[in-house]
Amino acid sequence: MLIYMFSYSSDAIERAWQILEKIPGRATGAYSHSQGVKGLRDEIAAGIAARDGFHASGDNIFLTDGASPAVHMMMQLLIRSEKDGILCPLPQYPLYSASIALHGGSFVPYFLDEETGWGLEVDELKKQVDEARSKGITVRALVVINPGNPTGQVLAEENQKKIVEFCKNEGLVLLADEVYQENIYVEDKQFHSFKKIARSMGYTDDDLPLVSFQSVSKGYYGECGKRGGYMEVTGFNADVREQIYKVASVNLCSNISGQILSSLIMNPPKVGDESYESFMVERDGIISSLARRAKALEEAFNSLEGITCNKAEGAMYLFPRLHLPQKAIGAAQAAGAAPDAYYALRLLQATGIVVVPGSGFGQAPGTYHFRCTILPQEDKIPAIISRFKEFHEKFMDEFRDVSRDEAPTGATIESGGD
């Protein structure tokens, strides 16, 4: 028998007691209500109300094992057949394409505009909806990821208003992936939930069906192994709400530890709490370090021949564009790989650095990208950058296009390129 000693701040202990009081049986080992423990949902609703300045209700919260099951649940409910379409950004986090495919619906892409910092243009949405409708697709919902994954942009408030208006006019459910709401790295941008935007425009629960997804896997906490998350569901009538609850109840409930964590991230320590100062120091330390890492990587990418990279305003990613030489594209084709996948594999083999090819997220035809997280430890970033630069320069030297005048015919044919 061994005895261990632990010390806790007084607010942590008080909070633990408060949480236990909220859970029937005061233990985490039993199933909860299929939407999650009511007291924890109420706490999340209070956190949302404090964030947005608009009312939120625990009855509208569905706690889930991370955000992914919540997304699946909504896809399950929205998609009746391949004639039902869901508007999703390209590039997009592939959970959406996978979920739509698994539920037998149609993926209706809209392109984010790289030129304007991965802007989301309502004209583009309208064009894609009309095109889908002309093919007999019933477009049922719009997915917006804000801050963006893999693109890292943060939507401007004005842009969000136009998107809300668009959904209202077109009769679409707005599925707002807001899991990166704490991850903002630029002074001139701020996170606004779509619910806050809609309410500030005067739209009530009766006007607009809106689902917001949140997760304990991102932010400054990043507890992704705990599988906690929730969706806030507003603007559906009672019949539909009942069906959402029915689907939620098939899997009984999400894990209770994840439920507790979800309530904690929406109600962090407050002024006056013993742990408040150390919490704020740690939180700000993490966010500002992520911001520095994003900046350092962005500058490094932009300093290189053949790479352009938009600012990471938020989320955890950069999505630089690779302007690959024709010769490299030819080599990729000869290897049977997408050009950016070929580049990523070569990078991995040469340096051990893992990036995800843009072709995995979807991208404008003829463009190539990769997604790079900003998560490596800050003190390792300079070494990563220098290894990356060395690889990239060699890669460009190997494949740099020579002008047609200079190119020896044999070499051109061999490369399968220009």
Add this chain to the structure above:
Amino acid sequence: MLIYMFSYSSDAIERAWQILEKIPGRATGAYSHSQGVKGLRDEIAAGIAARDGFHASGDNIFLTDGASPAVHMMMQLLIRSEKDGILCPLPQYPLYSASIALHGGSFVPYFLDEETGWGLEVDELKKQVDEARSKGITVRALVVINPGNPTGQVLAEENQKKIVEFCKNEGLVLLADEVYQENIYVEDKQFHSFKKIARSMGYTDDDLPLVSFQSVSKGYYGECGKRGGYMEVTGFNADVREQIYKVASVNLCSNISGQILSSLIMNPPKVGDESYESFMVERDGIISSLARRAKALEEAFNSLEGITCNKAEGAMYLFPRLHLPQKAIGAAQAAGAAPDAYYALRLLQATGIVVVPGSGFGQAPGTYHFRCTILPQEDKIPAIISRFKEFHEKFMDEFRDVSRDEAPTGATIESGGD
């Protein structure tokens, strides 16, 4: 700042260190491999091998948030359209009917035989498969719940062999719901996994596709709020295995605490461990208390007019049959409820006791049942039984059929019955 002291047995501490060593980063906050932490899967495989006496591999284990997501995953993979059918017992735990409906397949029922203690007859399986095939349904898999939910029976070894043979002959995937494997309450029955049965018959990984589901929510542990579970997947070729992994990876991974618990239930303390004795006392205490509760409830039900109840050999339930008077059936019809739902509602209103109507699980036409758990605390069982008896006797007095000769015509009409 407050200091708390905790004491742990030396094997618990050692195990905690071993577990941390198995997890990359030695923390539970990061995503794991989409099948679950490799070291934990290996430990589960070792536990399965020790249980069955046949080889098991961590590569075949998929850790999930409870058993339900694993069932959904297999249904997702097996069902292509409404022309694909899944054989399921009736009565059945409604996860199966719900999952088949959600994935757009056909539920192909086979009836368990109440007369022979909820026996699973291969003749019945054959009859239902043939009938489904004659309607153009491709029957793809057989679900067996052993020990049974809601029926509480434990299959005999000989019976299991016939079921394995049947699946082999008919080319069916055997989906073995074995979540109640630790819950056996009779001396003459024992749990045998279907994999052990198949291997003991000489069938190898090449002969029979077989999936076994296990959960931390049942057994003597019952940690259902932790959402831990796994499936062991054997007998599929590499292409199919890749698709299973692909579907598993859509949701990234299951919660790490649940993964750890899953590894613990398959590897409880061993002889020589400091906690072994107290563990065994607690485990045996829980199982033998559940056995006594099952026996007490079974005897109470069988002592009552109009109720017959099979033995609870395993699982956590009794599924007594209600032989309801015609007058009660008429009253239920008048109230717009299934007769057993009407009975359950009246019971709830009169006593606060909750049972689940048999109509929620499916049952032979014209029969009525309810499912009753054996989970109330043992010292509360006598009071529950006495409240139940009092209600039931009054209910029978209220509705007891009188012979046609004695019945005043008015009353017969009023009741809407016989």
